[in-house]
Amino acid sequence: MLKKQTYLYLFLLICVSSISHAQNPTEKSGKIQLISSKTNFEAGSKIILRFSSQNKKPPVLYCATNYGSTLISPTIAPKILSYEIPMHISNKSGTINWSLTTNDTSISGVLNIAPKTTVYSMETYLGPPSIEAGGRDFTMLVVIPTDTLDNPLKPQTPVLVKHQFLAHEISTEIKTDQLIAFKNIYSPNTSGRMILTSESFGKNSKEYDVNIVPAIPTNFTIRSQRNHHYADGNQITTFITSIIRDSLGNIVSDGTYVDFFIHNKKQAVLKTSGTTVMGIATAKMIHPDQEAHWTVKAYVEGVSESGIITINYTQVITDFDILFSKDNRTITVGPLTSFMNQMIPDGLQVVLTIRKGNTKIGVITKTSKDGFVKFNLKKGLYKKDTYSFQIRAAGITKNIHAKKL
């Protein structure tokens, strides 16, 4: 116990002498005495611990460092033991504790290794890589200035954080604390790309950039565009949004998804959608095949919406003929003519419903070709009997009762 205290005082003495840079030999301590007195070093310096010793069998020096512990054998000059701390240990900043134990004495000490004062690299971490405009969102720049031997520099090392956005170039000084220096950089009001870099003692980091993405969309308007107002089931109506912007006037990011909901008179809902390019989203919808009144509204789901527009479609087919063949098994519907009495473009849906008495026994759906639709009633399916038929096309329904097959 008493001995240990002696060593403690001894150690304190060493510390004091090292501060004054005096190379005083230390107090006597058993057989082995520490000669070297310096305890503070800069990383990368050669560290040799010298002891005076009468010992024939030199002890090994135990040494514990940042990453692990090791034993060091001495080189022996007459009565002097020199222990050279390996470079891979003296290269790292931190505290090394060592001890030398022989049978009758144990002597120990601490070496402090400070990082170098010059910066070699600026280890930089930036994230998140894209932030929302408007000054609420921010990105964080973390800088670890390190010296040539990969040691973080001492606390309070000044780091200059510089960032450029449009016409602004701003630099701020921050200081390292807990090995790192960090700064939160808040987004400007306009979208675009921000360039960041950092500097310490004249050493500059790489260039880093952050995308400033527009904030969430605000409400917008929509309009429609079509070739004609006829319900021909063939032409296409295009819905187009106004330029969608965020609250700060930035055009929203390309690819913002817009849904268009169309309600017709029967309260059925049709849906189409599109994504924005330069803030404008377009979506298409085929014309109805009968008179219609559409109300259309668009949404950026959960975020913003448009006003409502209404569109009317005029009926084009007012009437059509039905022709039965001799055996009544072939029914020809047509000609189906459009607004200028031209044959309606192919694809108009015609539905034939076949009933026997009051029971529905078949529905056949066909689309028009060259203005006509032909239904063939096969003998195998429709046995000889009396049937009634209903034909529906372009919102017009015609009934034919009691035809004998």
Add this chain to the structure above:
Amino acid sequence: MTKNRNLLRAAVLLSYIAITLFLVYGVSALYSYLNTGADRSKMLHTELKKIDQYLPELSWAPLRNKGRQMDEQTLSEIENDYLDAWYVRHIAYKTNLKAGIDDYYTESARKNIFNIIKQNKLQKTTVDGTTLEHHVTLDFFSEDGQLVVLTDKNVLEYKRVYRNNTFVLETYETATYKIILLLEDGFWRIRHLIRTVVSKKDTFNTRKIDSTLTIKGINYYPQKTPWDMFGAQFNDAVIDRDFKIIKTAGLNTIRVFIPYEDFGKANVNARKLKKLAQVLDIAQTNKLKVMVTLFDFYGDYSVLNWTLNQKHLIEIVTRFKDHPALLAWDLKNEPDLDFDSRGKISVTSWLKRMCIVAKSIDKKHPITIGWSNAQSAITLHNEVDFISFHYYKNLSEFTTTLEELQAETVLKQVVLTEFGLSSYKGFWNLYSGSETKQADYYKNMQLQLKEKNISFMSWTLYDFNKIPKEVVGKLPWRRNAQEHFGFIDKNGKKKPSFTYISTD
């Protein structure tokens, strides 16, 4: 001639079939081998089963970090990876191999470890180390969740250093570390690790056993379940009945054993703890004190298991440190028997550590180690609160042995925690033993004990039917002898020695 030709044909045909079969088998084996790809779950580290391998005491300071707010999930991931980083490093320095380092250290950080491994390998130095306590503060968490800065204050490290497989030194160090960890490939990896040393010393005062109490005790196992007291056949009624016998016989203390593995190792089994609590409660109602012997049947003292051992110890001691029936903690039964197989340094440094941990938790009860003989009982006499030893040798030498031990450990009380004689009479000891001889032995011992005023605990209450082979081995002369150490025989009849179970 034709016969030969037919034979030849048959041979050719058969060999053709054999070759074809072999080829088909070979091709199909190759085909099925090529169709077994890498298991995706293994590739993604998703199926790693967590086993307890490294559980040092770790506490987090309240979270007041700069930067992003920390969440529980991430914090526990950081904790796991950080401790694993220590663990792989301990293994690396113990074996001087690089396994596992890549997972827990970034490319620039691992170079430092490889340098030390390289040097240690060259000089045939190995370091068997562990960390026992961590006190971590989260200083900083980056906004993108990829970087943290930690301060690990007063990490208690234990290292045992060997050169050329010869022990050089052992050391406890308390150091503070600053750590930067980066999230890479799903691992929190150490990027920077910087150490600052602070020294700390554990000091503990010696506690004395209640001075008003002279222990008159007995080592106890139920008759039906020797060495398996807390097993499936645990029966509190039996224990209560036995304790009444013990109390009526004039004894005041029992010594019980806690098997380490049976109690669940690092994660102590709650049901076993409940049974132990029952035993202590029954002892309390019968006004008996209990000496609890820990780590029974544990024989691996390896440094890397210390964290698990201390967790076991902490859980049990914390649970029972305030129990009124508790008399003392016996850290380990006869650890000196492991000196040869495990090395004296391994065993004693382990005992020292467990002693410190037990004392840091239970500030009241004394700690001892149940040495198998008086000569070993000198070991660690500064660390324990009272000395305990076992004596199975000649009656005539007892007083001398005891006096020698007392002379060497003047300041500490000495307790005899095991002694006794088997009454076995049979082929294996040439019919030399007898119940009368046993009674004489106890009569004589009690006289000596009374004269020296020594606390004692005899071995044991009952004769046992079946001794587990882990206890005395398979040799019949040892097993048979061990079966007949009781004061009460297998039929429940008190032997003559029962008269001398206690001093009065």
